[in-house]
Amino acid sequence: MTTAAHRVQLVRDATFAHLDAAGGISGTRGTTPDGLFVRDARHLSRWQLTVDDTAPVALVPAAAESDDTASCVLTPRGTRDDPPAYTVFRRQTVTAGTLTEHLRLVSNRPEPVTARIDLTVDADFADLFELRADDRTYPKPGGRHETHTTADGLRFDYRRADWHSRTVLTCDPAPDAVHTTTEPTTRTLTWDLGLDSHGEAELRLTVRAHPHGLPDRPPATPRPQRQRTPPAGDDLARACERGLDDVDLLTIPVTGIDGEEVHVPAAGIPWFLTLFGRDSLLTSYFLLPYRPETAAATLSALAAVQGQRHDAFSGEQPGRIVHETRHGELAHFRQVPYGRYYGTVDATPLFLVLLHAHHETTRDSSLAVRLESHARRAVDWMFTDGGLEKHGYLVYTPDPGGLVNQNWKDSAGAICFADGTQAQGPIAVSEVQGYAYDALLRTAELAQEIWQDAPYARRLREAAQRLRDRFAADFWMPDADFPALALDGTGRQADALASDAGHLLWSGILDTQRARRVGRRLLEPDFFSGWAIRTLAAGQRPYHPLSYHRGSAWPHDNALIALGLARYGLAEQVDLVTEGLVAAATRYGHRLPEVIAGYDRAATTGPVPYPHASSPQAWAAATPLALRTALEQV
Template identity: 40%
Template sequence: MGSTNTIRILDGNTFVVSEDTGDIEATPSEPTGLFSLDTRFLSKWVLTVNGERLNALSFDDLQYYEARFFLVPGMATHYIDAKLSIIRERAVGGSFREQITVLNHDENPVDLEIRMAAASDFADLFQVKDEILNKKGELYTEVEPDRLRLGYRRGNFTRETVIASSAPARYDRDGFAFSIHLEPNQQWETRIDVHTVAVGPGGRDLRMGVRAHGTERLALQHDLEKWIADAPKVNSQHGRVASTYRRSLIDLAALRFSPLSLGGATLPAAGLPWFMTMFGRDSILTCLQTLPFTPQLSKTTLRILAALQGTRFDDFREEDPGRILHEMRYGETAAFEEQPHSPYYGSVDATPLFVVLLDEYERWSGDVELVKELEQESRAALRWIDEYADLVGNGYIWYERRNTDTGLENQCWKDSWDSISYSDGRLPPFPRATCEVQGYAYDAKMRGARLAREFWGDAAYADQLEREAAELKARFNRDWWVSDGEYFALGLDPDGRQCDVLSSNIGHLLWSGIVDHDRAEKIAQHLVSPRLFSGWGVRTLAEGEVRYNPIGYHNGTIWPFDNSFIAWGLRRYGFAEEAATVANGILDAATYFDGRLPEAFGGYPRDLTKFPVEYPTACSPQAWSTGAPLLLLRTMLGIEPHEGHLSVDPRLPVGMGRIEVLDIPGRWGRVDAFARGRLDLDKLGD
């Protein structure tokens, strides 16, 4: 496959990945095709003219929901004097639409056979990801006079792709074709509509709710314009900040996912191509990053996660009462319980983070009604921390998967198999506890206490939560401190031994507030030291650790989302210079990715590579990477809700110049924030 062009859509429910010609020719292991609801609805979509494949002169991804491809017949060395050109215009909304225009530039008439080869393997996204396409149902094709119907059926699980053209076509089992005659300078065009059908239990088409959002290009355009208009405006003397902000805002719009039960309300999907669905942790952290800019996402996220909160014990899904889901899927493997994501609850951080987001959202919005509406769900989440998450009985949140076939081994944000280790490189036994999750638990208890005292009318419960938080903080600072390195351990094993590596997780501890103030300065120093800070950002694992690898997924790469929360934590403890250093590195890196930060990039030293090296299989766009520049803006300007008002305390990196953030929404209405960075005296001297 050649270079790929990714079309990102309005609601995050559908996406297309194609070659730079617009063609799709997928193998079971390639994330190319038309995808929706975790199913590939088109695995082949190849345009030919007179039996010849086409080559791209250029392509333009006009908006996240549309693209245009300019093509000619022949190989790259042959088409300089091409007498024919083809334009493919593609848009994705609730369905997939493609306009094909053929132009004859010859002085003579031509007769052409235009053909589109079409097929679908209806692969589940998990099958694509795992490179295992094992279909247990029946694939079928129905050729009708005015359409082609591709389908897959397994019990009451049915998926169909229905293809029709505005110009008369000859349909067959392998696609459809047109025989056309063009006079000199004449053009021909047709519009092809591809509708996806997803039938669930009871014969209901699950796509109906999605289709109601509107599939027309104009509706998508108006929605994007409104999304941008409703968000604060960012102007900056340094152009990278404003351009990165706009790119993030548009990508965030593209990643909006509409769960089938919400009737059009949206929350952030995790990322393209593998994670275009709701994730508890990812959606919550993205909402925290973007609260000053797109607060509406938080309300939807809180409500849908509350609605799907665990209510029982289920080892297959790793569900407990009060536990917040990790991941929800709609594909075949989830429907037939070949994997547990219907939903799956195997994370230990989403549950305390749910309470953190509810409190933070109220601080910004003043939405007391939502706080009261979600009181019982919040109490259940706080109860889960103490009653079900403490597997060892020492007051910490632990994890050990109960679904040993398909459950996640590591249920923290660093969820790869080798992300938690001792300093000698060995992996600890289970259950495991990681440091940042204890910080989230502390923060949840403190915030839960505020909610209980101010809105739930339960001062006794508030006192209890504050007492528990204080005890947790004291216990944590005793048990997790690595005295010979003067930092907090990444994790503990069930015997209390420290996973004593130096990691980026210590920055999350600052954000949560669990760090004793007399130890915060050492943590700040570590975060911007050469072992952790590459010049572009803070590495997930420090240089010099046994498992350090600059392109190891969680063992040395730089994650923009991770860095945004690290910077926020540094500001919380008063380390504004260090926060600005981290923010500056990440925003510098963003310019090399045209403003779109990937999921992760290499942890190589900046003076070695001179540019950030993208991780080879990073999701892009990814929600919490998209949210990172927004949280960094908040951090640099020191924008915080304070006693019903918005306070601003800017500390910009040296040389950044003036930044304006206008019309910041909140309980105060809309206000503006301004900041000016200090001059770079060294450059002035030059």
């Protein structure tokens, strides 16, 4: 995919690269840092080609041939009267932990010429958290970078205490010379390649990342591609096809509950190519009618890292389902809490929802049997550390070292009052109470049918009914005829009108009459942009169309709402949401991004991109499948 600033993104097998228009890497940071990335680290931070001592001219800027391969056409600088002596056809491919490059030089002259090729290379091994534009810095005491010249290229090593990462470059043919630069670890490799009259020469380069914690393995063979079925000819079918392709791109290997390797959808690129509790669970739920094996893998992977103890730094608590896992240096040394970070209030009930939904869809009870103890521990967490017994609701307290908000709207300020002020904890967000209600009912069914524990099933059903009754009394705002976004630590209603209300239709915690009124309200113009339902209704003080969670529109949010609308028979509203999102997808090559701006459809020629959106992003990729399901259910 090529971005607006002509950046090319390549991804395959838990590896991705960001390249510039000439296929280069300059070591940028910020919103979309460039480089080669594996396991939360940048394994290539400089990759700059010069031809005849000058930066090449991109006759054809780098463009993706496929999701993992890009090509461009370069030349030395020339004039009308002295055109370039040769042309460079550059092709780059990403596979598991590897960037390969093929340079084919073609002479444009009848006499022999010599092409001077220089490639400047470095690997800074920066952790992804260092590359974010948040003005944070992290000390690295004892960190040592080394660069070694080898017979056919370079080796870059980074060591810090027990941490060791490596990047190896091999070249065919080997460079004629290797030069040091003003930067201590950067090297420039030089080739003088002779070209016969209208002749050719080739240069093949292979960069292999060796992240800390992974054993050295032989180069991976490409995974077989998913069997494609031709789209049925409509835009929703094409969006579904693109979405399945994107889920494939984001699928990564992790360890399951019995130590087996399972393949799960990571959250997204560039920042979230890792297992995410909430994201992986909802993506798997959307895919469930089409790929139930994804749900089974995700549940196994999350059960394997379910909380075992209390750890205030990471938020770990017994039975709690993880928010995210990280493999980078900063997580390893506990400079950030995200190695296994549990700061989410919704992943645990969603784990239970998916476990039952998998059984309901497949009628295979083996997974529910296998994960019975994990499900019971998840329920125990909901009642204890989750807050159901003490507060009557699932609650979270903002984490100053991690996430201030721990529901899906996890940016600072997202859980707010109508005046824009952030709610203070312990916070009970509305949609999570719906998840909890649904989780209790679904787990009760598993207890009754699969585990043969009728008393436990009865206890869960009774708890679910009490939660539903409390919710109706505490969250409903009669004047607005709409549920509050949250209750703050004093029980005060956070009265901003927000899309979270639509999730309550999906979970079924609202009675039918209120649910149908909420569903219709979400399709009024202040909420529905024409492309999608906004996270906050326009016109409120905190509304901002370019805010991450206070006015933008998220495909996955709309997918859950569409499933809820279908549950209550709101066919017209399902059609409106589906048409808007599918129309937006067609403007992005049938790929839905993580989030789009909240501007009204009538005011723009197309959906306005949110400037920091991940793409591809897993639950956005799976959204068209959820829309198809909603259309079939209504």
